[in-house]
Each structure stands twice: as structure tokens, then as C-alpha cells.
Amino acid sequence: AQSVTQPDIHITVSEGASLELRCNYSYGATPYLFWYVQSPGQGLQLLLKYFSGDTLVQGIKGFEAEFKRSQSSFNLRKPSVHWSDAAEYFCAVTNYGGATNKLIFGTGTLLAVQP
Amino acid sequence: NAGVTQTPKFQVLKTGQSMTLQCAQDMNHNSMYWYRQDPGMGLRLIYYSASEGTTDKGEVPNGYNVSRLNKREFSLRLESAAPSQTSVYFCASSWTIAQETQYFGPGTRLLVL
Numbered sequence: 001a002q003s004v005t006q007p008d009i010h011i012t013v014s015e016g017a018s019l020e021l022r023c024n025y026s027y028g029a030t031p032y033l034f035w036y037v038q039s040p041g042q043g044l045q046l047l048l049k050y051f052s053g054d055t056l057v058q059g060i061k062g063f064e065a066e067f068k069r070s071q072s073s074f075n076l077r078k079p080s081v082h083w084s085d086a087a088e089y090f091c092a093v094t095n096y097g098g099a100t101n102k103l104i105f106g107t108g109t110l111l112a113v114q115p
Numbered sequence: 116n117a118g119v120t121q122t123p124k125f126q127v128l129k130t131g132q133s134m135t136l137q138c139a140q141d142m143n144h145n146s147m148y149w150y151r152q153d154p155g156m157g158l159r160l161i162y163y164s165a166s167e168g169t170t171d172k173g174e175v176p177n178g179y180n181v182s183r184l185n186k187r188e189f190s191l192r193l194e195s196a197a198p199s200q201t202s203v204y205f206c207a208s209s210w211t212i213a214q215e216t217q218y219f220g221p222g223t224r225l226l227v228l
Contacts, residue, residue, distance in 0.1 A: 009155075036219075043119070043205060043219035044158075090157060102173065103217060105157035 002027045004091050006106035013081050014114045021076040021109050023065075023091030033074040034092040034103070035065055044090065050074060061085070086113045117141055119220035121206050127226045128196045136191040136223050138206030146212045147189035148173075149181060151202040152222070158205065164189055165212035196227045 003026045013019055025031055032051050036044040048059025055067040065076045074091060091106040119140045128134055140147065145166045150158040150173075160173030164183040178200060180192045189208075193200055203224050207217040 004157075034216075041221075043221045044207075045219070046216055049216065102160055102163070103158075105159075107155055107157040 002031075002093055002104045004093050004104055004106035006089075006091055006109050008109045009107070010110045010112070012112040012114060015083050016080050019076075019078045019081045019085070019111070021089050021091075021111070023074045023076065023106060024072050025074065025091075025093045026072065027093055031074075031093045033065075033067060034094070035059065035063070035074075035076050036090045036092060036105075037061075038088045038090065038108075040087070047076070047089075081111075081113055083113045083115065086111055119206055119208055119218055121204075121220040121223050123223060124221070125224045125226075127228065128193075129228055130197060132196050133192065133194050134196065134225075135193075136204055136206075136225075137188070138190065138220060139188045140206075140208040140218070141187065142208060142218065143186070144208035144210055144218075145186070146209045147183065148207040148209075148217060149179075149189070149191045150205045150207065151175065151200075152205060153202050161191065161204075163212075193225075196225075198227045201225060201227045 005024045034049045035047040038044050047063050048057050050057045050067045088108045088110045090108045092103045094103050122137045148163040149161040152158045159175050162181040164170045167186045170181050182190045203222045205222050206220040209217045
């Protein structure tokens with residue numbers, strides 16, 4: 001069965017520091033991978049997605065993610081974190097092109113940013 | 116262009132009461148979804164509607180019913196609320212069931228006492 005693991009429940013970084021949020025997936029075929037961000041009290045907003053092609057994808061707000069098939073990973077990165085990046089981040093996978101587009105979400109990583 | 120809207124934003128129910136959560140989208144999307152979000156569990160799919168006139172169960176459908184009223188609207192009903200249904204509920208939509216990007220509403224926070 002498809003699954004997504006986000007090993008880090010909570011991460012704290014200093015403003016201006018680099019960030020990497022980990023995501024590992026379990027899926028038999030080629031996965032379609034997403035990162036969503038949820039600010040406090042808000043819905044989810046798509047940061048970026050990977051379907052095929054270049055394994056390094058760029059998203060909004062200066063985020064990027066790299067798909068590594070050999071490691072079954074899709075880690076999210078940002079070179080310099082801003083205080084406004086404090087939020088919860090969700091990795092998700094789906095079987096695009098299958099019978100249904102059911103997003104499977106990880107449990108989320110809560111990011112705190114220290115001044 | 117409001118995207119996906121949900122009402123109400125917050126609701127308190129007593130065990131056994133019923134209520135309907137409303138969702139509407141103005142993006143002309145064909146597919147719509149209901150998720151629940153619980154601490155430490157991420158989002159789990161309750162029901163989805165691939166297109167107007169169709170609905171299917173997701174991962175956690177027990178205790179819920181849905182209605183795809185028209186292309187724009189997709190409601191979620193709790194017939195007899197239980198404390199285990201205390202959660203944040205999100206509605207989402209996408210162009211088609213096979214399309215990649217789902218757009219989410221702001222959520223409804225439900226407390227069942």
C-alpha cells in the first residue's frame with residue numbers, strides 16, 4: 001500500500017538558516033509527489049509537485065525539492081528560512097493516471113522559526 | 116474568485132446531534148473531496164466525488180454521508196455525531212479525478228462533546 005513518512009514531527013531553525021524537511025514514500029509504481037504547507041488556522045497550499053523529468057523541482061516561496069528514486073525520498077529544502085515560513089508542512093503521494101487521484105498524506109512536520 | 120469555501124468555520128455539537136458541512140468551489144472543477152485532519156495523523160480521505168452525480172468512499176467513511184448537490188457543491192453530513200468525529204474537516208477540489216493538484220478550503224473545526 002502507498003504510504004508517506006515524515007520522520008520529523010517538529011523542527012526548529014533560526015531565521016536565515018537553511019532548511020531540509022524529510023519525506024520518504026512507499027509506492028510500487030512511479031509516484032507523483034507533492035509538498036503542501038498549512039499556516040495556522042488555514043487550509044493547505046501547494047508548494048510544489050513532481051511528476052516526471054528533472055528531479056529537482058522549484059516551488060513557490062523559494063522552496064525546492066529533490067526526487068531521489070534510489071532513496072524513495074522527496075525532501076523539501078530552502079536555503080534561507082524566513083519567520084513567515086513557520087507552518088506545518090505535508091508531503092503527499094498519489095497514483096496519477098490510476099483509477100482515482102487519492103492523495104496519501106504524511107503526518108506533517110511542524111516548523112518553528114527562531115528570530 | 117473565492118476558490119474553495121467552507122461553512123461553518125467552527126461548530127460545537129453534542130453527541131448524537133446531526134449537522135451538515137457545506138463546501139463550494141467556483142473553479143469549475145469536476146472532482147471534490149472531504150478530508151479530516153487529526154493531530155499526528157495527517158489528512159485522511161473521507162469521501163470523494165469524481166464528477167457530478169458520483170460519490171465514493173475514501174479511507175475513513177464510517178459515520179459520514181455525502182451529497183454532490185451540483186458541480187459546485189459537495190456536502191458532508193454527520194447523522195449522529197460522536198466524540199471521535201472531533202476534528203478539522205477540509206474540502207478540496209481538482210479539475211478531474213486524475214488531475215494532480217487539489218485546492219483546499221480553509222477548514223471547519225468541529226468539536227463533539
